[in-house]
Amino acid sequence: MASRHPLxxxxxxxxCTWKEQRRFGMSALRSLGLGRKSMEFCVQEEAGHMVEFFASKRGESVDPRIPLFHAFCSVISSVIFGHPFDIEDKVYQKLIECIEYEAHFFLSTFHLLYELFPWLMRYLPGPHQKAFSCLEQIHSFGRSEIRRHKEKRETDEPRDFIDFYLDEIDKKKDDPESTFDEVNLVHVIYDLFTAGTDTGSSTLCWALLFMVVHPDIQEKVQAEIDAAVTRSQRISYEDRMNLPYTNAVIHEIQRYKYVLLVGNFRQCAKDATMFGFPIKKDTVIIPDIASALYDPEEWETPHQFNPNHFLDKEGNFFVRDAFIPFSLGKRICIGDNLARMEIFLFFTNLLQAFTLRLPDGVRELNTNAVRGRLAVQPHPYTICAVPRKATAWEREQEASQRA
Structure with a gap:
């Protein structure tokens, strides 16, 4: 990203920086409940708020991008800052605007020119100057949150990621080799916040769009959810074990509409040879994740939306080795477990509560991707979330409970 230090x-x-920061990041996230019921409860709460938002629209046409983005923001904000943000908060709105601009700028021609001629581009006008300003505002927001935490924190009871990081800075203050300082913390906040919002919300935008485009698939998902979970119960992450078709649909959306153009950049640690090609030390390696997700030797219909890619002949869910949307190996996304939980719970709660339809007068939606940003998103669209009626079985259950 523009004006960002690569280390x-x-x-x-x-x-060393990457090893220390990643190891600590994973440890802190686990301490904050990643992979446990406490984190699931937070995601379920946000899923409930999202259902309430769509219900308030009473089936009217709505752009789902903002409420979906806010849902992911609220979860990761609770993890990093210890609290979610009000969607009407002006500072929060400016933060989201800056993150959106940075995502667009990252893949622009001006960003490429900046990377090639940084000494020159800093003095020339253009959209890169706004990118500098946006990045500084994001970092300034991070610094203000750090100051707020330092004023109120209790060292024996860390409440969120920033508290854990500040404790680590104190522990390593006498270690000259330590990479833990407030400057690095600002960058880690940026990494976690952007990675925890843009890709997840983009995936869910694709998911809702494809449920409208494929109403038959939407009906099968809803029928499976109705049979496995009553609406008087909260959908839990464990319910995915009883929802093989729904799970397959979610995974197929992640495969078919992979939301990143490429995987995370890596640097060759030493001279190497791959497939006969020499790769010099310090060469930047860009993994092509999509080559695995669309490999015709791995998928029967790689360029078609087909949930059967994740179902065996008996209808049981399974995952293939070529399914790597969160990358793999040592550079796998540190928040992949949280992202999987969010996507599953947000998606199933919405499909349990609503039938998604085209607005009146709209015949079809554009299923092509918008290029030119870090996360691959669908073209802007609106849908109608029509509240579903309770099934006969559910009405019978509710009647027996009242009796």
Whole structure:
């Protein structure tokens, strides 16, 4: 990203910095409940707020991008900052605007020119100057949150990621080799916040779009959810074990509409040879994740939306080795478990509560991707979320409970 130091944070760092920051990041996230019921409860709460938002529209046409983005923002904000943000908060709105601009700028021609001629581009006008300003505003927001935490924190009771990181800075303050400082913390906040919002919300945007485009698939998902979970119960992440078709649909959306153009950048640690091609030390390696997700030797219909890619002949769910939307190996996304939980719970709660339809007068939606940003998103669209009626079985259950 523009004006970013390559040795800071997690996403774009390497060597000792990357090892320390990633190891600590995973440890802190686990301590904060990643993979446990406490984190699931937070995601379920946000899923409930999202259902309430769509219900308030009473089946009218709505652009789903903002509420979906806000749902993912709220979860990761609770993890990093210890609290979600009000969607009407002006500072929060400016933060989201800056993150959106940075995502667009990352794949632009001006960003490429900046990377080639940074010494020159800094003095020339253009959209890169706004990118500098946006990045500084994001970092300034991170610094203000750090100051707020330092004023109120209790060292023996860390409440969120920033508290854990500040404790680590204190522990390593006498270690001259330590990579833990407030400058690095600002970059880690940026990495976690952007990675925890843009890709997940983009995936869910694709999911809702494809449920409208394929109403037969939507009906099968809803029928499976109705049979496995009553509406008086909260859908839990464990319910995915009883929802093989729904799980297959979610995974197929992640495969068919992979939301990143490429995987995370890596740097060759030493001279190497791959498939007969020499790769010099320090060469930047860009993994092509999509080559696995669309490999015709791995998928029967790689360029078609087909949930059967994740179902065996008996209808049981299974995952193939070529399914790597969160990358793999040591550079796998550190928040992949949280992202999987969010996508599953947000998607199933919406499909349980609503039938998604085209607005009146709209005949079809564009299923092509918008290029030119870090996350591959669908073209802007609106849908109608029509509240579903309770099934006969559910009405019978509710009647027996009242009796």
């Amino acid at each position: 800071q944070g997690i996403l774009f760092s390497s060597g």
